[in-house]
Amino acid sequence: MFGYDADVVNIWAEVGQNRLTDHANSLVGDLGQLRRESGTADRPIIFVVHSMGGLLVQKALNISESSGDNYLSSIYSSTFAIAFLGTPHRGSGLAFWGSLGTKFLKPVKKTNNALVKVLRERSEMLDNIQRDFHVLIRNRENGPFRMQRNLPYAVKMCCFYEELRLKGVGKVVERDSACLDGWPHYAIHANHMAMSRFTDKDDTGFKLVHGQLWGWVDDLKKLSAPTTTATPIPNATGLEGGTSSEIIIQNNGEFVGGDKNAVTELLLGLLDLPVEQRHVRIRAIPLDNPDYRLNNLGDYRRLRSAVKSYELALNHFIRGGVQYYWKWEENHLIEAVVELRSLALRGIKEYESWYVWPQGVPGRAVEVQFTREDVDSVSSGYYRLDETTGKNVQDTPQDEPLWLKEVFPRLVWERVAPAIALRAVNEQPDSPQAINIDDWVLSDREPDKLEQSTPTKAISGYQPPPWTW
Structure with missing residues (x-):
């Protein structure tokens, strides 16, 4: 004292x-x-x-x-x-x-x-x-x-x-x-x-x-415990593995120590560890970094808060629902991801429904629905103060960091969102308890409509949504 x-x-x-x-x-x-x-x-x-x-x-x-x-x-x-x-x-x-x-x-x-x-x-x-x-x-x-x-x-x-x-x-x-x-x-x-x-x-x-x-x-205690008991994280060069894993984003918007594939391996590797040893931490660019000054700091603070919310949701997911700070329900997991997409990307359409199915078995597609209330509550986007009217109006900062526009959204939608969406429908008898993300597809369209278009990029069985960033 x-x-x-x-x-x-x-x-x-x-x-x-x-x-x-x-x-x-x-x-x-x-x-x-x-x-x-x-x-x-x-x-x-x-x-x-x-x-x-x-x-x-x-x-x-x-x-x-x-x-x-x-x-x-x-x-x-x-x-x-x-x-x-x-x-x-x-x-x-x-x-x-x-x-x-x-x-x-x-x-x-x-x-x-x-x-x-x-x-x-x-x-x-x-x-x-x-x-x-x-x-x-x-x-x-x-x-x-x-x-x-x-x-x-x-x-x-x-x-x-x-x-x-x-x-x-x-x-x-x-x-x-x-x-x-x-x-x-x-x-x-x-x-x-x-x-x-x-x-x-x-x-x-x-x-x-x-x-x-x-x-x-x-x-x-985990840091001081012997690390030989933990399953190593494959291909996660430069990222912290073992019992506590950290995703760090450096000033140029790239992940420290590797690209998004290394981060993906880190996240998937955590699922192989005992539940009590799974932990991931997401760190973003410091607010006072001179390379990323925003016109509206209030909006950026809101983004930083959303990143922490996503970190909590992600930890809840990789721990299989074990309490992490407080109890997260399934709708909180979905809302956290939708909110981040709304905050981080420009001009995209909010979809009320997503379709999830096993790779190669489109006949088993399951529709995951958001209520209009859920969508409205998390799709408000940025707000800024209009100096002429004195009111808050919806807008986005003009100089978003690269990681907000490109790196982070791709990490979310190429790997993490499918797993979270699957958790939302895991009450079905045929749904596996252990999810292999590579075996599933998440799309904003039904399988027959998806097949009418040529995917611009497919990663491990996942079809990206039809927008660009």
Whole structure:
């Protein structure tokens, strides 16, 4: 437990004058000394941080990474996961109240002006902290970089945001500021002050945070377990195999370590593992990557959230329906895929029905239907703010990254969608429990109508839909 003085509002508390950097240096020094004295310098670290403590840890990891002291630098290399509770990654409007305290309450209180300055929305110092931190995280996701630096794993993160207002003040940290793009985020039904103070083990907030932490502990156990017991993933050069597989997409839109065939082999290989060892992680291009700046960042954040939803759905599928964070029903799996197609592709028609049949046996075609309500609920596409009318209108960003337009859709529709569609009809007596994707066909048209056209590309028995990307 590391404490620091960040009180910028409460007039009864005396505030220390340390700047955020000073607090971060103190954290690195104290933790490094503790790990040195206890002989635990190689032990993985999971940080659980509240409010400005998250900014402090982000700064501390930058300090640790650049340190020439092995014990201090090991804090960065040993960090496995971070749970952010109400951290103002993009600032907080409540910094205004701290400014009021600075201006009007000087006779009774010393207010920490440096911390208030960091909290202000769009603070240059805050931008620098976020930029440097995301560079560190991005480097940890880079396989060759990790090998060069002997870093054992990428950093996992999860964000929690407050649902309730603080009486007389409002929400201290809004959801958009508390959530990092592309990472899981959950609401805690409490205000900013109470969101890290749980009443008991039945508190819903406690269950959310506790479940996330134990999930990370399980991941650590799998990493430390002997890898010889796991079935190797064939032809997945450069992609992480074993008991935890990761799909990483680099800046040019290609999969790191191989093309989509390698990714396909990775996914299929996971089905050969015991259920408890199946896990896949999808990582996308960081939001702050200068090569992929979008005109409408809100739309891109929505896409990143959809990617995480798809990751959850995919993990549910490869685990055969085993609970993963929460229970996913079959319609959620289908909706996640349809939603991603709606978000990632331009001008395509939404089909209410799909047809699935065994390769070479079109007489066994099964129609998989979406209700109009289901289609409408997931086919809204992008929205942007029309400056002339002040209303949200349907649109798409003009500069979508390559992987959104080409690579990711092909992965979804050439390999994963058939398997998910088959799960939707697996109640049929003749449907196999173990699905071999290569033996089945998924199409928007019935078999007899499909045969009238010449496929532009057929991959392992799958006929692509009639649109282009």
